Amino acid sequence: MIKQILRYQFSSLLILALVLSGCSAIKTVDFESLVDTTSKPIDFQIKKxxxxxxxxxxxxxxxxxxxxxxxxxxxxxxxxxxxxxxxxxxxxxxxxxxxxxxxxxxxxxxxxxxxxxxxxxxxxxxxxxxxxxxxxxxxxxxxxxxxxxxxxxxxxxxxxxAQEIQSSNDVNLWVSKTIEGKDYVRLKSYGKSTLGIGLPVLDIYKGDKKGKDIVVLLTRQHPPEVTGYYAFQEFLKTILDDSDLAATFLNKYRVLAFPIMNPDGVDLGHWRHNANGIDTNRDWSKYNQSEIKQAVQFIATALKKDHSKVLLGLDFHSTYEDVFYTNDIRKSTTLPNFIDDWFTALERNIPDYKVNEKSSNSTKPVSKGWFLYGHNAVGITYEIGDATPKDKIQLIGKVSAEQMMKILNQAVVIK
CATH class of the missing domain: 2.60.40.3120 (Immunoglobulin-like)
Structure with a gap:
């Protein structure tokens, strides 16, 4: 009898191990120039x-x-x-x-x-x-x-x-306030950072999520890049503003929004890296870093479970000037005309605005390349200037979200 119980327990553990192993087997993505993203030591500042x-x-x-x-x-x-x-x-x-x-x-x-x-x-x-x-x-x-x-x-x-401080706690407070009373927004956790900070994701849709294609929004991979986070805030708020435009969009599509991809680096006051000393926006190939691996696993599970695909990925950053980094490959993607249509709409609807686009196919394992090579989707790195005024950031964020929704509401997606 004891042997049977032990045999049953062993079998159960073996099955559980196989299930967990299967869950962790996520598809890697090849890039022309790989970057070593195995963890490296960091120098912790002495608090005093x-x-x-x-x-x-x-x-x-x-x-x-x-x-x-x-x-x-x-x-x-x-x-x-x-x-x-x-x-x-x-x-x-x-x-x-x-x-x-x-x-x-x-x-x-x-x-x-x-x-x-x-x-x-x-x-x-x-x-x-x-x-x-x-x-x-x-x-x-x-x-x-x-x-x-x-x-x-x-x-x-x-x-x-150097920039206004927006800690992981500040981000969580903003998220809670922004989604209050919106039952079509589900606040979830896709895991924990290296230092044990929760990793939030907003799962946004109306009606049945089955078959809804997905738009992914990312930000705060790089800790100091707060102006990009502010554009992300305005972009997301526009999607959640209960307008007819947004209602139509969320009845047709699903949004996965990741408001802080590197909370350890943010809270530690890092220049660029996570708690393992790695630039997470170079880890979108082999997923050596837990923050990226868990985000990729969450997206992959959503796609498989609900029979969906990723259409568009926007990764919000900051640099010296406003710029959109795009991939040259477009015709074979699910939205071959989106970039041209979107940028034309931005220039038409933002006074005295000229889109600054820099296009090249991703050679290093960054998110915009992962969207392209891993999902045949449009991937864009959405950069806001370090010193871009807040009112301009809010206008660009709002209009870019509105025009994205208008284009996708009318889009014919290539299967």
Missing amino acids: TYKLEDDGVYVSNEFTGARLNGFERKNDSTAIVIIKPENSPINNSAYYAFKAWSKNARSFYFEFNYPEYYKHRYMPKIKENGNWRVLDSSRVYKNDSIFTIKLNLTDTPITIS
Whole structure:
């Protein structure tokens, strides 16, 4: 009897192992130039409050999304702010974020110091009394590669950051508020990050999801790229605004929206990478990183279970200027005319707007190539400029969502 029970338990465990193995067998995608995305060590910043006792000046990185690796006195009016990346090699996205205050009200200069071959990128943003603003240019000083700012300090800390801080918690709060009362939006988790942070996805459709083709929206693969996230917010809000246009769209299609793909990197204040020291937007081939592997598994399961296909993938990022990165291959995709039609509509509906498109077939394992080579779908990297004003971001995000829905509502999809 005991032998039978043990044999049954062993058989059950074997079946479970086979099932789990089958679930994890997701299709990889080949690229011309592979990138090594096996995990690499990172240098964790030491969380502390730095003190310049003689000057009565303090700075701190003891908060989520901070980046500060050292703080040294230069003279009685200036300090050196030391900023380092999480590891290298890494692209020049020199992110920083710290709080500063003083015992007594005074002006003080902060000179930024980066490792060799890296330079200052982001114009400082200041948060005071709960509000963000760009630091006035009259308080910014550039001398060759040396970047210095002047701040008026008091005993109330202010936050100085490369971009407005939008932590994983901030994202979750925004998601909860945005989908409140919308029963056609299902907030799900597709797994956890390396450090155990939940990975949210919004599953959006009306009616029956069976057979509905899918539009995928991604953002925050790269931590500092907040302006792209703001465009994602406006794009998604437009899809959820209960208009007749959106209702028609969501009765025909299904949207999978991933609002924070790299929460570890965001919360750790990373320049580019996740907690394993990897650029997740180079992992869309072999899926060595759990964040990408779990997202791909979630999409693959939805496609198989509901007999659907991916039509379009938009990955929201930020760079030096507004630009759309597209693939040259279009005629053989499920939406061969979408890109041309969409860009024409954007220029027609946004005053004085000219689409900046850069087109080339993806050679490295990035998301836009994964949509093309893995699903024969249109893949676009939707980039917003580092310094693009918020009102312009909101307009572009809103109009681009509206025009996407109009085009897809009338589209004849190639099977």
